[in-house]
Amino acid sequence: MKRELLRQLPSVDKLLLDARVQFLIDRYSHAAVVGIVRGELEAARGEILAGSDVPSQECLTDRVERRVRGSWEPSPRHVINATGVILHTNLGRAPLSRDAVAAMQAVGGYVNLEFDLATGARGSRHEHLNGVLRQLTGAESSLVVNNNAAAVLLALTSMAREREVIVARSQAVEIGGGFRVPDVLRQSGARLVEVGTTNRTYIRDYAAAITPETAAILRVHPSNFRIVGFTHEPALGGLAQLAAARGILLIDDLGSGCMFETEQFGLAHEPTVQESVEGGVDLVCFSSDKLLGGPQGGIILGRTSLIQAVGAHPLFRAVRADKTAIAALGATLMHYLRGEALTKVPVWRMIALTADEASARVENWRQRLGNLGEPKATSSTIGGGSLPGQILPTVALALGPTLPAGGRDNGALTVNELSSRLRQQSPAVVGRIERDQLLLDPRTVAEDEDEALLQSVQRALA
Structure with missing residues (x-):
């Protein structure tokens, strides 16, 4: 029975013909990508023998892509900080002018x-x-x-x-x-x-x-x-x-x-x-x-x-x-x-942003996203070991608790799934989850990042 399941796995050659894998080969190296393809197929065989279902070719391609990018993509890489934490220690603290x-x-x-x-x-x-x-x-x-x-x-x-x-x-x-x-x-x-x-x-x-x-x-x-x-x-x-x-x-x-x-x-x-x-x-x-x-x-x-x-x-x-x-x-x-x-140093420009200015940007985001989500009054923080307990009133774009998603049988995506997808985009987008909603706070998003943010959200929902 398990041998029959193993036969359902695509061959190395078939995976190598996938358009996404071909892109990885062109960008990196044929020999290195082949090694990762073989490694993922071997891992899938072990999972099947342990009782797991047979992964689809798309799933295997996703795994290969993650392994390749995780190994060789330049790092650190650009992240859009939509958390509302201005001096986010894990995201590099102060953005530069x-x-x-x-x-x-x-x-x-x-x-x-x-x-x-x-x-x-x-x-x-x-x-x-x-x-x-x-x-x-x-x-x-x-x-x-x-x-x-x-x-x-x-x-x-x-x-x-x-x-x-x-x-x-x-x-x-x-x-x-x-x-x-x-x-x-x-x-x-x-x-x-x-x-x-x-x-x-x-x-x-x-x-x-x-x-x-x-x-x-x-x-x-x-x-x-x-x-x-x-x-x-x-x-x-x-x-x-x-x-x-x-x-x-x-x-x-x-x-x-x-x-x-x-x-x-x-x-x-x-x-x-x-x-x-x-x-x-x-x-x-x-x-x-x-x-x-x-x-x-x-x-x-x-x-x-x-x-x-x-x-x-x-x-x-x-x-x-x-x-x-x-x-x-x-x-x-x-x-x-x-x-x-106050106008040129991003940290102080973010601190000085008013809730009304944040609300206007959120409304613009919603219009660009087909009225997706809702504006939500919330708070931003300074972070980075500065001004503990101090908050700045803001308005964030609240998404969830479930969202429409293309390519899904039930057409629904949870906020945790959306958050994960956004982190895999280029540029990656990091928000914060609060009461079953994903919040995207414009205070910590530079205005010239708006277009990239919206494109990442659209791709994550596709």
Whole structure:
């Protein structure tokens, strides 16, 4: 009986004649695709012997296509983020501005990364961004590395190795992906001294913990959670005065790198880079790919003497930023310098989008899709470990709970099936499922992605 079922499987040659498989052979390689075809047929034989039904030729072709694309398609690839989460960590955090992308392309060849064109002598990669960061933040000097965790690690390693660093117990946090502040401190060679309680810490707690072995106070902004209720933490100015009076450093792990007053968008106050610099912090560390809206990177600001000492540490070479990140970050910072960040930096353009503007785009989508779905009032979030608990009112296109689908006997497609199909499109589309509906939030979809989004939805429903 099972032998008869096995005979129903198409041959290798028959699968190779399929138009989709022929396309894969032309795009990649005959030998490699043949190997995957044989592998999928062998897997199907095993499934049949284990009691499964005979897969159709279309099903086998789908499997071959997924295997080939999964193995050799360029990755990562373009994804349309329709989740409404602006700084989606799993989707690459901040989308870059057009100027930032162009700047990265412009430095694809040889550049004056560490070469002084005026003198012909060796230059410094620090200098490319030092001027604009000084102008924007008021800090004397700066250093750029490949992410904020590296910035904090480098600052602690260079300034506090084999000495004590004081941290409030409420700030000994996990920053995501299992990485914890105590672990970063341990890796730096510094010794952690926790003070205060989970919900209340005072200046006197810090003062009592300072010893001749103390190198610094580390303040960590809890950017991915909030403690509310019976709480207290010292003002930044008070910590700066204490550190200066006792001859130790104040290091501020600011996290999100915000340079705007977030209250103007109906959000809670997010500490800004300028506030830390003006507050007397010795070294300020923050991400460049969160609320700053640039490429992945970490920025350290501080007095020139301290920045020079940090940059001279051997660890800096292991974590320094490359030419493309420096170029993209420079273009992003220029948006702030020219006063155009709210319109040119995608993160801030998304934050500034109103619910009425989102509703108008959803209505346009519905008309283009034959009045498919319905507008639904919902909320977007910032994400990326920034402004936890803060929401932005929006209107999303709600699809489901079932949808019409071509090529289906019952003509119906569930939202989970549609979500899966959308993720397989080119470009892939990622939405969010809420109460048996798939929501597509225009806040995180660039306007020049609308056409591609609608085409992906139409193909997924075909």
